[in-house]
Amino acid sequence: MTLALDILLSGLILGGMYALTALGLTLQYGVARIMNLSYGEFLIAAAFFAYWTFVGLSMSPLIGLIVVVPLAFVLNWAIYQVLLTPLVRRAKNRDMLEVDSILATFGLLFVVQGVMLVIFGGQYHTYSYLSIPVNIAGVTLSLNRLLAFAVAVTIGLIAYLALKHTRTGTAIRAVAVNPESAQLSAIDVQAAAAFAFALGGALVAAGGVLVSMFLTFSAAMGVTFTMKALIVVIMGGVGNMMGALSAGLLLGVVETSVARLGDPGLTLAATFALFLIVLLVRPTGLFGRYTR
Amino acid sequence: MSLSSLPWIVLGAVVVMIVAAFPLFASGYQLTLGISYLYFTILATAWALFSGPTRYISLATAAFFGGGAYTVAVLAELMPWPFVLLTAATVGIVVALIVGLSTLRLSGIYFVIFTFGLSELIRQLVTWYEVNIHGSVGRYIFVEVSRQAIYWQLLVLALVTFAAGWLINRLRLGLALRVIGEDETAARHAGINTTSAKLTLFTVSATIMTLTGAVMAPRWTYIDPTIAFNPMLSFQVVIMALLGGAGALFGPLLGVVPLVALFDVLSAHFPNYFSILLGIVFILIVYALPQGVVGLVKKHWSRPFALESAALPVAPRPISRGALVNVDRLRKSFGGLHAVDDLSFTVEPGEIIGLIGPNGSGKTTVLNLISGALAPNSGHIRFKGREIAGLNPYKIARLGVARTFQLVRVLPTMSVSDNVLAALAHRAHPVWGAQAQDAAQSLLSRVGLDCKGALRANQLTYIDQKRLELARALALEPDLLLLDEWLAGLNPTELGDGIALVRSLQDSGLTIILVEHVMDAIRSLCGRCIVMNAGKKIADGPPETALTDREVIRAYLGEADA
Numbered sequence: 001m002t003l004a005l006d007i008l009l010s011g012l013i014l015g016g017m018y019a020l021t022a023l024g025l026t027l028q029y030g031v032a033r034i035m036n037l038s039y040g041e042f043l044i045a046a047a048f049f050a051y052w053t054f055v056g057l058s059m060s061p062l063i064g065l066i067v068v069v070p071l072a073f074v075l076n077w078a079i080y081q082v083l084l085t086p087l088v089r090r091a092k093n094r095d096m097l098e099v100d101s102i103l104a105t106f107g108l109l110f111v112v113q114g115v116m117l118v119i120f121g122g123q124y125h126t127y128s129y130l131s132i133p134v135n136i137a138g139v140t141l142s143l144n145r146l147l148a149f150a151v152a153v154t155i156g157l158i159a160y161l162a163l164k165h166t167r168t169g170t171a172i173r174a175v176a177v178n179p180e181s182a183q184l185s186a187i188d189v190q191a192a193a194a195f196a197f198a199l200g201g202a203l204v205a206a207g208g209v210l211v212s213m214f215l216t217f218s219a220a221m222g223v224t225f226t227m228k229a230l231i232v233v234i235m236g237g238v239g240n241m242m243g244a245l246s247a248g249l250l251l252g253v254v255e256t257s258v259a260r261l262g263d264p265g266l267t268l269a270a271t272f273a274l275f276l277i278v279l280l281v282r283p284t285g286l287f288g289r290y291t292r
Numbered sequence: 293m294s295l296s297s298l299p300w301i302v303l304g305a306v307v308v309m310i311v312a313a314f315p316l317f318a319s320g321y322q323l324t325l326g327i328s329y330l331y332f333t334i335l336a337t338a339w340a341l342f343s344g345p346t347r348y349i350s351l352a353t354a355a356f357f358g359g360g361a362y363t364v365a366v367l368a369e370l371m372p373w374p375f376v377l378l379t380a381a382t383v384g385i386v387v388a389l390i391v392g393l394s395t396l397r398l399s400g401i402y403f404v405i406f407t408f409g410l411s412e413l414i415r416q417l418v419t420w421y422e423v424n425i426h427g428s429v430g431r432y433i434f435v436e437v438s439r440q441a442i443y444w445q446l447l448v449l450a451l452v453t454f455a456a457g458w459l460i461n462r463l464r465l466g467l468a469l470r471v472i473g474e475d476e477t478a479a480r481h482a483g484i485n486t487t488s489a490k491l492t493l494f495t496v497s498a499t500i501m502t503l504t505g506a507v508m509a510p511r512w513t514y515i516d517p518t519i520a521f522n523p524m525l526s527f528q529v530v531i532m533a534l535l536g537g538a539g540a541l542f543g544p545l546l547g548v549v550p551l552v553a554l555f556d557v558l559s560a561h562f563p564n565y566f567s568i569l570l571g572i573v574f575i576l577i578v579y580a581l582p583q584g585v586v587g588l589v590k591k592h593w594s595r596p597f598a599l600e601s602a603a604l605p606v607a608p609r610p611i612s613r614g615a616l617v618n619v620d621r622l623r624k625s626f627g628g629l630h631a632v633d634d635l636s637f638t639v640e641p642g643e644i645i646g647l648i649g650p651n652g653s654g655k656t657t658v659l660n661l662i663s664g665a666l667a668p669n670s671g672h673i674r675f676k677g678r679e680i681a682g683l684n685p686y687k688i689a690r691l692g693v694a695r696t697f698q699l700v701r702v703l704p705t706m707s708v709s710d711n712v713l714a715a716l717a718h719r720a721h722p723v724w725g726a727q728a729q730d731a732a733q734s735l736l737s738r739v740g741l742d743c744k745g746a747l748r749a750n751q752l753t754y755i756d757q758k759r760l761e762l763a764r765a766l767a768l769e770p771d772l773l774l775l776d777e778w779l780a781g782l783n784p785t786e787l788g789d790g791i792a793l794v795r796s797l798q799d800s801g802l803t804i805i806l807v808e809h810v811m812d813a814i815r816s817l818c819g820r821c822i823v824m825n826a827g828k829k830i831a832d833g834p835p836e837t838a839l840t841d842r843e844v845i846r847a848y849l850g851e852a853d854a
Binding site: 035037083086087090095098099100102103104106107108109110111112113114115117118223224226227230231234263265266268269272275276279280 | 347349351394395401402404405406408409412413416417419420423424523524527530534564565566567568569570571572573574575578579582
């Protein structure tokens, strides 16, 4: 019973991280129509940034969070403007943009990963921040996990409310549904896409800082995070924020179960299995409408 | 074999002999570089075999290559070398089938995502197996294979790869894959079994990659999952194929030549910055050379074409007895919207039926249900007495139902005659080769596109694209033709021509269902009209009675005019 509760709580915390990162990816892919294969590298980069603030500057990773989120926003906005806008202009249709963006961000993946390898090397990194045991209903969790979860929920909630209730948010959601029609409603689609891409980058950076508080990470791990975010987005239905949230939590619980009951080496296999099952049974996602 | 191809064959043979003789006088370093050239040539060419025509980007090269290498690591000491290679090929086929069957039915993006994680997945699974079952992570490979032997084996494999590519391009399969790359929906409605075409080629390509990994394995004396399943390899192969141009058989080779040399220099002088520099090179290629070197060459040397037209009369087909189409209590809803609601009607052979109704009344949905683009929620569609509801579109197309699309779907960058050949080659009684060329010509002249066979489809005007789409539909030798607003947007002269063309199709024995808003066309062509509103049939009869029906007027114009 305690084991079940333990798995559930740890799984939900991990799933909260996945949901947050998937929320960012669904903005980049669902709104800006950029299939970003270097997404996970930016998560790891933010994790290294937090590592550096804590170990190098002896400051709380949460301060790192406050710095890195706006930084990531600006950086991703610049990437969209400089690197991706030419591809958007060149693409004759959505499929072409998809192929081009996959290729361009695949190249970017190796550049970012290469930079991190040069600076931090290939070994695993971890730091001990707030590793104070906390007892919840007989289950022991460390405080850093709970804090990370709380921050993730807060950030996710702010992003969700902003998208639902502000003018910019409405514009972004309109572009997600149909860029051509959004244009006809006097929405600057290019600007909205750039904003959404940047916002997605900011969210993944936040995810990176939070993940670094309780997981070990290395420069080569970005691909796994990209994979998981992609899978969560597809499971939830592209562009569907509530879908990404539920699918993220589900993935977290499934992975934790496999790691605790089976073998930690099989978590990615479990992720893939879940992905395949969803693809075969519900190709438009668990909660997805047909969006293309 | 024509006389003009003879010099090329001789040249090819000489090149192969020189390449084959290379190890006899090469130094150790040169031989190593030669091996790199060969194995990247094989991998990039095999990659482009599948990803070039279909435009499905596979990021799984490392997974297959590593699978081959690992098979050797496990089996090399247990059985003779040919059996090891055979097992490796089997491993490649099985993995490719699993990946292909689960993802190739779906849209391309799922395939990309799946292959993106595949080598990581297999690496983790192998590591798990090695740690938990085998007991140690790495393995030593003690096989006595000289570098010369590896070189020659790779050379043979390269020749096999090129031969396979050459052959596929000449088969119907090659055309089918190009059509899929252009427009997968149109491909299905042209009678192409898209899943099996993609799966076949993906498996061929993956098997070659696996064999390459197996042949290369003895180059390492020690192997562990991280070495075997190195994602960098997938990346390098994609860059090479793209730089050269994935659309042509020898395109990737043009990318391999400069990039293997570049990688050699980079890894020797900047080992720490290798991945960064590689990424930058890759991004530059994506921006500057989207079609590869081959695309650049083609742009500057586009070849002129002139084809004579040979009009052949199309024989009238015998008219069979009994209803051709029987639609029975058909229903299709999207969420809460009942697009087609309890619709029943029959179509007799030789009829032209007008399917009309206000916008959103479900006409196009009916065509989509009949042609298999959608599966109904309930109800039956019988064609020549056979249930076709929910069948795959390519099967319905081969049974003799052809369609055009409301928004024209030609295969934009393929030639006009290839557009028609696509359907000719995949219909129930396919034709291929010279016979197909003739048939394509006669179909094109039938719809009024003589002399335009060599143009690219996207160079045609709107009306000509509609004609081309009709020719492609006719190439299926259909009994039933579904025209979705085929006459919309034509000027009065074109409309007259279009009406005459449709009538001539009826005269040759075709049965036609026409979704149309042009009432003049309906009146002059249709013997019978089915009027739909909000998914239901509200009238069925000759145009003059159907169009004056009170309910029809209410549906179109509102209560006041009824």
